[in-house]
Amino acid sequence: MSIRKPKQALYEQFAIVAKALGHPQRLELIEHLAQGTRSVDLLATKLGLPIANVSQHLQTLRRAGLVHAEREGKFVNYRLADNTVLSLFASVRSVAERHLAEVDRIVRGYFDARDAMEPVTREELATRMRDGLVTVIDVRPADEFALGHVPGAINVPLACLQERPPEIDPDREVIAYCRGPWCVMSFEAVAALRKRGFQARRLEDGLPEWKAAGLPVEVML
Amino acid sequence: MSIRKPKQALYEQFAIVAKALGHPQRLELIEHLAQGTRSVDLLATKLGLPIANVSQHLQTLRRAGLVHAEREGKFVNYRLADNTVLSLFASVRSVAERHLAEVDRIVRGYFDARDAMEPVTREELATRMRDGLVTVIDVRPADEFALGHVPGAINVPLACLQERPPEIDPDREVIAYCRGPWCVMSFEAVAALRKRGFQARRLEDGLPEWKAAGLPVEVML
DNA sequence: CTGTCATTCAATAATTCGATTGAATGATTT
DNA sequence: AAATCATTCAATCGAATTATTGAATGACAG
Numbered sequence: 001m002s003i004r005k006p007k008q009a010l011y012e013q014f015a016i017v018a019k020a021l022g023h024p025q026r027l028e029l030i031e032h033l034a035q036g037t038r039s040v041d042l043l044a045t046k047l048g049l050p051i052a053n054v055s056q057h058l059q060t061l062r063r064a065g066l067v068h069a070e071r072e073g074k075f076v077n078y079r080l081a082d083n084t085v086l087s088l089f090a091s092v093r094s095v096a097e098r099h100l101a102e103v104d105r106i107v108r109g110y111f112d113a114r115d116a117m118e119p120v121t122r123e124e125l126a127t128r129m130r131d132g133l134v135t136v137i138d139v140r141p142a143d144e145f146a147l148g149h150v151p152g153a154i155n156v157p158l159a160c161l162q163e164r165p166p167e168i169d170p171d172r173e174v175i176a177y178c179r180g181p182w183c184v185m186s187f188e189a190v191a192a193l194r195k196r197g198f199q200a201r202r203l204e205d206g207l208p209e210w211k212a213a214g215l216p217v218e219v220m221l
Numbered sequence: 222m223s224i225r226k227p228k229q230a231l232y233e234q235f236a237i238v239a240k241a242l243g244h245p246q247r248l249e250l251i252e253h254l255a256q257g258t259r260s261v262d263l264l265a266t267k268l269g270l271p272i273a274n275v276s277q278h279l280q281t282l283r284r285a286g287l288v289h290a291e292r293e294g295k296f297v298n299y300r301l302a303d304n305t306v307l308s309l310f311a312s313v314r315s316v317a318e319r320h321l322a323e324v325d326r327i328v329r330g331y332f333d334a335r336d337a338m339e340p341v342t343r344e345e346l347a348t349r350m351r352d353g354l355v356t357v358i359d360v361r362p363a364d365e366f367a368l369g370h371v372p373g374a375i376n377v378p379l380a381c382l383q384e385r386p387p388e389i390d391p392d393r394e395v396i397a398y399c400r401g402p403w404c405v406m407s408f409e410a411v412a413a414l415r416k417r418g419f420q421a422r423r424l425e426d427g428l429p430e431w432k433a434a435g436l437p438v439e440v441m442l
Numbered sequence: 443c444t445g446t447c448a449t450t451c452a453a454t455a456a457t458t459c460g461a462t463t464g465a466a467t468g469a470t471t472t
Numbered sequence: 473a474a475a476t477c478a479t480t481c482a483a484t485c486g487a488a489t490t491a492t493t494g495a496a497t498g499a500c501a502g
Contacts, residue, residue: 020243039449055449273464
């Protein structure tokens, strides 16, 4: 049957892509790679996994065309193939949020104050920043901040934020953001800020989505 | 670590969705369900697989929230959860087409006359149909045609088309469509029509995408 | 050239997934 | 109620995936 063979072969390829996304830790790797180019052992450190394990997962992602690898001296740096990978991830997330009761349960259980944490849209933030009305804080670790951040944002890693009050104007609203839609850091940051009396909200999604939306990004040299 | 557990749990859910797409035959099931609501053994017949096997795959898809099941008398009818499933599928396809060399190889090998088969866009077809300039044929099996088709299209299943020339005006261009972007039937149909001297082209994608684009669909009662 | 470091490869064991078979369930018909 | 049909469940076996370990490779520093 020459009529069904090519389709079969194509569908096997599509399945390779989907299968590569079918592992929680590979999804987390993608989230980290969305922040910028990263080496294997940096990723291993961030995820708290053995290097060999991370290396294997990265190769699965590479075979699926989701990431590219490039040697630079001793290190091998991985990066996302392009923005379509992020939108694929977003599609998966969207279907899961819509149709899996378990997702709803987790969100309600851990993010129960979520209604009070309605995010600020990117457009709204861009406007209000132009008018100088808000303080924007990036709660990701310093190395991720360095790879790119919202222009004018100040870097207050979540760990620091929870230790001592940040040195920011208490009369201006604070907008916090982190890695992406379900990165818990911005949720925790808003909770910590509010407990200290700040008026705080989250930015929708994280830096990768801000960047993908074509908004300006500041990079530290 | 209360900070990483909810994310982990969410990512496991996202992985369930991705994993469900990670099998060629489940992708094919989705393609068929995109045509409309279908029973288990109808799908089993169409794919040429054992019923129990198809039932299991469908349950995997159900657990991932991609399809819904509904009992109707003796039959259990499955349908796609909603249009976001189709766009998820499209995202997977897009990444695979962009980044997997093997996809390119398959396409070149089997669809080598593809350049000569540049598809007609949905908008173009809608316009030209309004002006009555083209003949539109739906080369899917009759049962799929019955569940919904482009208004005014005539049903000439591929098998029939290859047996004997269709009874259509040889002076008008013929536009053929089938199940979706990589459904080979419309490719074969165009090849067959051209061999018989017709001027023929493919519609981009298939009926599900036409429908998802909000264009009108005719249903047989 | 040797040592060190980052990464990958290779081998193993544990787990999960997939296809197949036959029995069990649920609904309809006689 | 018994028979029939569509579907699911349960159990099996073989195949594929995963985590882990240790050895091999490639690049750089001394």
